[in-house]
Amino acid sequence: MSALPNSIQARDVRYLLHPVTNARRHEETGPIVIESGDGIYVTDSDGRQYIEAMAGLWSVGVGFGEKRLADAAHRQMLKLPFYHSFSSKSNEPAILLAEKLVEISHERLQRVFFTNSGSEANDTVVKMIWYLNNARGKPQKKTFLSRLGAYHGITIASGSLTGLPTNHRDFDLPAIPVKHLTCPHYWRQGREGESEADFVDRLAQELEDVIAEAGADTIAAFIGEPLMGAGGVMPPPEGYWVRVQEICRRHDILIVADEVINGFGRLGTMFASDYYGIDPDVMVVSKQITSSYQPLAAILFSDEIYQGIADNTAKIGTFGHGFTASAHPVACAVGLENLAIIEENGLVANAKASGEVLQRELARFRSHPLVGEVRGVGLIAAVELVADKATKARFDPVGKAGAPLFGFGHEHGVIVRAIGDQIAFCPPMIIRPDEVVEMVARFERALTDTAAHLA
Numbered sequence: 001m002s003a004l005p006n007s008i009q010a011r012d013v014r015y016l017l018h019p020v021t022n023a024r025r026h027e028e029t030g031p032i033v034i035e036s037g038d039g040i041y042v043t044d045s046d047g048r049q050y051i052e053a054m055a056g057l058w059s060v061g062v063g064f065g066e067k068r069l070a071d072a073a074h075r076q077m078l079k080l081p082f083y084h085s086f087s088s089k090s091n092e093p094a095i096l097l098a099e100k101l102v103e104i105s106h107e108r109l110q111r112v113f114f115t116n117s118g119s120e121a122n123d124t125v126v127k128m129i130w131y132l133n134n135a136r137g138k139p140q141k142k143t144f145l146s147r148l149g150a151y152h153g154i155t156i157a158s159g160s161l162t163g164l165p166t167n168h169r170d171f172d173l174p175a176i177p178v179k180h181l182t183c184p185h186y187w188r189q190g191r192e193g194e195s196e197a198d199f200v201d202r203l204a205q206e207l208e209d210v211i212a213e214a215g216a217d218t219i220a221a222f223i224g225e226p227l228m229g230a231g232g233v234m235p236p237p238e239g240y241w242v243r244v245q246e247i248c249r250r251h252d253i254l255i256v257a258d259e260v261i262n263g264f265g266r267l268g269t270m271f272a273s274d275y276y277g278i279d280p281d282v283m284v285v286s287k288q289i290t291s292s293y294q295p296l297a298a299i300l301f302s303d304e305i306y307q308g309i310a311d312n313t314a315k316i317g318t319f320g321h322g323f324t325a326s327a328h329p330v331a332c333a334v335g336l337e338n339l340a341i342i343e344e345n346g347l348v349a350n351a352k353a354s355g356e357v358l359q360r361e362l363a364r365f366r367s368h369p370l371v372g373e374v375r376g377v378g379l380i381a382a383v384e385l386v387a388d389k390a391t392k393a394r395f396d397p398v399g400k401a402g403a404p405l406f407g408f409g410h411e412h413g414v415i416v417r418a419i420g421d422q423i424a425f426c427p428p429m430i431i432r433p434d435e436v437v438e439m440v441a442r443f444e445r446a447l448t449d450t451a452a453h454l455a
């Protein structure tokens with residue numbers, strides 16, 4: 001860190017508490033202050049350029065420095081910088097974006113509610129479904145089913161749905177009725193001698209057992225990321241979602257697809273629900289909806305849910321939920337332009353093509369002594385580092401390899417994400433095949449340094 005007491009780094013340390021950061025360690029290292037971005041690159045305040053292999057936080061789909069989004073925001077700011085959507089007020093960008101989302105998503109999804117973040121969206125989903133079930137005369141139908149390893153956000157309800165210990169510890173979470181089922185990650189959770197198909201049978205049976213034990217009339221919904229992201233990029237086993245869906249439908253349990261990371265092309269299909277054959281009752285999207293140029297999330301849901309909620313508003317007077325910036329006109333204008341860019345520039349197809357290169361390039365590391373598993377779909381992937389390749393033993397402490405690799409990555413000009421010892425990749429969807437090769441080459445140098453550091 002710059003030793004100058006008034007450097008930008010020193011002032012960061014003086015004033016800021018950072019999310020998901022060890023504050024004491026941060027006081028020593030200081031921040032990397034990112035100053036600008038262009039395409040797949042970002043540049044820090046010392047002039048160092050990095051390939052952003054994580055698209056920021058799984059989110060800058062169209063890349064950095066996209067002038068069309070800046071122009072869309074500018075135009076909308078001059079015309080109408082803000083208006084709320086309470087008590088029947090509306091604005092054109094919000095209406096057009098809702099219409100667009102319904103058009104490009106599954107037929108079952110007919111209605112939209114906007115929030116500012118994925119966490120708020122998932123809290124809203126919980127409240128909407130509770131509200132609905134109270135209205136349906138099923139006040140006991142409140143429990144959510146989620147999975148260990150899931151990430152659904154960090155607010156009180158969404159943080160409860162999240163199945164990661166670091167997001168619960170010392171926060172008194174979970175704080176809503178939720179049951180976390182086995183993480184559907186075959187490589188880690190599959191048992192000795194168990195085939196992938198047997199693993200799916202076991203998870204399906206677990207779901208049936210949990211429903212039978214609690215009673216279907218107490219379970220409101222099953223929420224899941226089609227492909228789990230922030231917990232370590234874990235694609236589900238073959239056939240898993242079709243089984244989960246069949247069981248939930250049979251028991252009147254709503255299916256919520258959390259596509260906050262997956263949505264808008266990440267897997268090479270517009271939605272990951274398309275990829276896995278999921279037909280959700282509710283879909284949550286955010287991040288790539290605006291490429292994170294503006295904070296925005298949307299909940300898409302069925303007309304059946306809408307009608308139940310609408311009837312209750314007539315009965316009790318209102319849907320008493322919403323945020324000051326729900327359906328923010330600038331965020332929605334940016335979202336509309338962003339989706340137009342994704343369409344016009346064929347970024348879903350590009351994610352598929354460049355994704356194939358990413359998966360192929362990373363597959364080379366399967367034989368590396370530090371690598372336990374390489375996994376992913378399209379332009380999202382992870383390389384899991386292990387202490388013992390044969391037994392899959394984790395490092396002790398967790399992060400012993402991931403943390404140095406993250407640092408070496410910076411030295412070699414690539415920003416990855418280390419989730420413990422799972423190294424995640426989720427680059428902007430504009431990335432070209434040759435840029436994928438360069439990104440992976442930089443990762444390889446960091447991996448070589450990590451191996452030397454641990455030796």
Ligand code: PLP
Nearest residue numbers: 117118119151152153258260261
């Ligand atoms: N859901 C998923 C699947 C996510 O990956 C995230 C964030 O990474 C969230 C919800 C929470 O979104 P936010 O950080 O915007 O609150």
